[in-house]
Every structure is written in C-alpha cells, then in structure tokens.
Amino acid sequence: MRVVVTGGAGFIGSHLTDRLLNEGHQVGVIDDLSSGRREQVSDQARFYEVSVASEWVGRVIARERPQVIFHLAAQIDVRKSVSDPLHDAEVNVLGTVQLLGAAARAGVARVVFMSSGGAVYGDTEVVPTPESHPLRPASPYGAAKVAGEAYLTAFATSFGLEAAVLRPGNVYGPRQDPHGEAGVVAIVSSLLLAGRAPVINGDGRQTRDYVFVDDVVEAALRLLQGPLGQYNVGTCRETAVVEVVAELSRAVSELRPGGDPPPNPRHGPAKDGEQRRSCLDCSLAASRLDWRAQVALPEGLRSTVAYFADRGPGYL
Ligand SMILES: NC(=O)c1ccc[n+]([C@@H]2O[C@H](COP(=O)([O-])OP(=O)(O)OC[C@H]3O[C@@H](n4cnc5c(N)ncnc54)[C@H](O)[C@@H]3O)[C@@H](O)[C@H]2O)c1
Missing domain, CATH: 3.40.50.720 (NAD(P)-binding Rossmann-like Domain)
Structure with a gap:
C-alpha cells in the first residue's frame, strides 16, 4: 500500500x-x-x-x-x-x-x-x-x-x-527523546547510565500504563x-514511577556487573495538578483488532536501557 x-x-x-x-x-x-x-x-x-x-x-x-x-x-x-x-x-x-x-x-x-x-x-x-x-x-x-x-x-x-x-x-522504547519533559523511561535511563540521580516528582506513587x-x-x-x-x-497494568525507576536501576546494574551501582533517585516536590492514576482498559483492541501488548515491562525496559547504553554518554 x-x-x-x-x-x-x-x-x-x-x-x-x-x-x-x-x-x-x-x-x-x-x-x-x-x-x-x-x-x-x-x-x-x-x-x-x-x-x-x-x-x-x-x-x-x-x-x-x-x-x-x-x-x-x-x-x-x-x-x-x-x-x-x-x-x-x-x-x-x-x-x-x-x-x-x-x-x-x-x-x-x-x-x-x-x-x-x-x-x-x-x-x-x-x-x-x-x-x-x-x-x-x-x-x-x-x-x-x-x-x-x-x-x-x-x-x-x-x-x-x-x-x-x-x-x-x-x-517507551529505543529512540525516545531523553531531553524532553515527556518520556520518564528515556530520561531516567539516560541519567542512571550517566551516573546521575533522577528526581522523582512527589512520592512517586503516581501510576501510568507503560x-x-x-x-x-x-x-x-x-x-x-x-x-x-x-x-x-496499553497493557491494562498500573505501574508506579518508583517501580519503573527501581526496574531501570536493576537493568543498568545488570548491564555493568561489577560497576558502580546507579545512584539512588531523589524525591522533589509533587507537580501541581499531576494525574494520580492512569491505566487503560484495552479489551476493545483485543476483541476487535486481536491485539494485545506482548512486551512485559522488565523486558521492554531492559532493551530501552541497552539502546541508550549503546549510544554512549554523549547522548545525554
Ligand atoms: N510518547 C508517548 O508516550 C505518547 C503517548 C500517547 C500519544 N503519543 C502521540 O504519538 C505521536 C508521536 O509521539 P512521539 O512520542 O513519537 O513524539 P516525537 O516528538 O518523537 O514525534 C513527533 C514528531 O512530530 C514532528 N513534528 C512536530 N511538529 C510538527 C509539524 N508541525 N509538522 C510536521 N512534523 C512535526 C516532530 O519533529 C517529531 O518527529 C504524537 O502524536 C503524540 O502525541 C505519544
């Protein structure tokens, strides 16, 4: 076509x-x-x-x-x-x-x-x-x-x-811009790989569907x-920002066995008006398009970290 x-x-x-x-x-x-x-x-x-x-x-x-x-x-x-x-x-x-x-x-x-x-x-x-x-x-x-x-x-x-x-x-995934405001996975991956501590807004318990x-x-x-x-x-799964950051830290550590552990995140002030929960019911796409998300979060986060690691620190 x-x-x-x-x-x-x-x-x-x-x-x-x-x-x-x-x-x-x-x-x-x-x-x-x-x-x-x-x-x-x-x-x-x-x-x-x-x-x-x-x-x-x-x-x-x-x-x-x-x-x-x-x-x-x-x-x-x-x-x-x-x-x-x-x-x-x-x-x-x-x-x-x-x-x-x-x-x-x-x-x-x-x-x-x-x-x-x-x-x-x-x-x-x-x-x-x-x-x-x-x-x-x-x-x-x-x-x-x-x-x-x-x-x-x-x-x-x-x-x-x-x-x-x-x-x-x-x-989220490879090629996402780590410089913008959007894309917590790209931003946190790049920071952790560069040995810099990410800042989590508020308590980090706000959830998204990644x-x-x-x-x-x-x-x-x-x-x-x-x-x-x-x-x-989406995946129909709610994941808190703190969980995503923890999983990304594990992925970075696995990529560099014996290297310095990635820095712990810091907590900054909560963002005014930030949505607390977001998670999508995707049963319509399943029934009408026969579509379901196939990539589990840990697997997707690992391939995203690997992508940013390959690009080197100059990317940040
Ligand atoms: N990334 C997400 O989590 C997410 C979630 C929901 C929806 N979306 C939507 O998916 C789409 C793609 O998002 P993305 O994450 O790839 O962002 P992105 O910024 O990487 O891609 C947007 C692209 O649009 C181009 N663009 C911007 N203004 C333009 C204009 N006036 N004319 C022509 N091109 C223009 C940019 O150069 C860029 O290449 C967007 O519509 C976005 O709203 C993204």
Whole structure:
C-alpha cells in the first residue's frame, strides 16, 4: 500500500515507518524536524521536511496519493502546551485540520490519528479506563487531542474518509527523546547510565500504563485495514514511577556487573495538578483488532536501557 506517516522522524513514527517498509509498503514521511531526527528516517522512505500546519502539506499528499495516512506529527510536551497553548493548538489542532483537508482533497481512503490515552480522559472514575469514559482533558495538549479526534470524525462524515484513532498510554522504547519533559523511561535511563540521580516528582506513587513502542506499532499496523474505531493501546497494568525507576536501576546494574551501582533517585516536590492514576482498559483492541501488548515491562525496559547504553554518554 502507499502510506504517509506524519511525525515519521520521531520516536514512534520512525519505528512505524521501519515496520511498514519491512512489510513491503511504500512510505512517505512528513516531518518538520522540530523534535524528530532525520537520521531516524529510513533511506527507503521518501522524506518531506514540511510542517503539517503549512499549506505545503497539501502538495505532498497530492503527490504521494497515499491510501492511508498515519497522523503522528505533534507538539508532545504537555508543559509547553500549558505555557504556550496557542502554539500547541497551531500544530496539534490546525495542523490536524490542514492535514485532513489535504487528505480529503486527495481522496485518501483512511486516516489513523495518534491520540493519547494518557491525556484525553483526565482524572478518571474508572481504572482501568475504557474508551467509553467521558473525555475530560486536563491540559491544552489533551484538549487538542480531543479536538483532533472530533475533526477526524467530522471529516469522515463530510468527506467519506475512514477514521480510526489510537489512544496509547505512556509509550517507551529505543529512540525516545531523553531531553524532553515527556518520556520518564528515556530520561531516567539516560541519567542512571550517566551516573546521575533522577528526581522523582512527589512520592512517586503516581501510576501510568507503560506500553512498549513495538506494541503500539503493531496496533497501528492492524488499522491499515482493520475495523475502524477508537482504541486504547496499553497493557491494562498500573505501574508506579518508583517501580519503573527501581526496574531501570536493576537493568543498568545488570548491564555493568561489577560497576558502580546507579545512584539512588531523589524525591522533589509533587507537580501541581499531576494525574494520580492512569491505566487503560484495552479489551476493545483485543476483541476487535486481536491485539494485545506482548512486551512485559522488565523486558521492554531492559532493551530501552541497552539502546541508550549503546549510544554512549554523549547522548545525554
Ligand atoms: N510518547 C508517548 O508516550 C505518547 C503517548 C500517547 C500519544 N503519543 C502521540 O504519538 C505521536 C508521536 O509521539 P512521539 O512520542 O513519537 O513524539 P516525537 O516528538 O518523537 O514525534 C513527533 C514528531 O512530530 C514532528 N513534528 C512536530 N511538529 C510538527 C509539524 N508541525 N509538522 C510536521 N512534523 C512535526 C516532530 O519533529 C517529531 O518527529 C504524537 O502524536 C503524540 O502525541 C505519544
């Protein structure tokens, strides 16, 4: 199939691009490299350094004429969305509208939108949280994801596009940016490998649903043709930040037997308004897409640590 991946130079998008190419698809990547890396894009993909929020995106889609677009390009920093909600909306709302318009004009059959299971529900009454739970985003980032989903539905109705949505939990794995605010696994792995103590916000008992990037890519692949819908993509397991840090410390120690033990984490002040619990009910993806997360957390964390160790300290 002809496929376009927006955000294909980023963490999840580059893995998705690699997998699509491996499966024999033709892939065009759109990314403005605002946080992605050109070297993460396979040479087998056609690369367009273009913002999804610019009019150029229409020309790229008209040229590529994809059957399916995976829309992952986004400003992903929740804190930045709070300090500069207009910029967040420009990329995450207007960029999505611009892309959907281009898709409709070019007769694209299907758009798969990468929303966020961590951000669209806000604090929830039901844990694990099913897709039917009310959407009460607590950040402009989450609000933009809800808006993106709504625009997708509206374009599906108005232009006959097929619309599918993935709502992943906290995605982790190789290539995640350890410099941003997002991505506790990448940040803590890099710090521990560099012999620096990570700082845990508050008591570290806040929970998240950590899902390995390959599992998210597999869920996306199933939406190339699978049944449309909005799907949570997680493990249905709640893991506290302190547990993740402890597991990462073990992984670093195992990698360097006889070396200095990694430093103990420090506890800093709790973050105002931080969500206490987040865990996704993924039974819909299991029943309709026959998808289940395959990578257990200890295994995924070990391969992530190994990746950052290979890259050396210069990466931090
Ligand atoms: N990482 C997670 O835990 C997680 C969880 C839920 C949802 N998501 C969503 O998955 C998607 C990918 O996230 P990621 O973790 O790979 O982040 P990432 O920052 O690595 O990837 C985002 C990519 O989008 C590109 N981009 C940003 N603005 C753009 C623009 N205006 N035009 C074109 N490209 C642009 C960036 O350069 C980057 O390559 C995002 O939509 C994100 O909201 C991520």
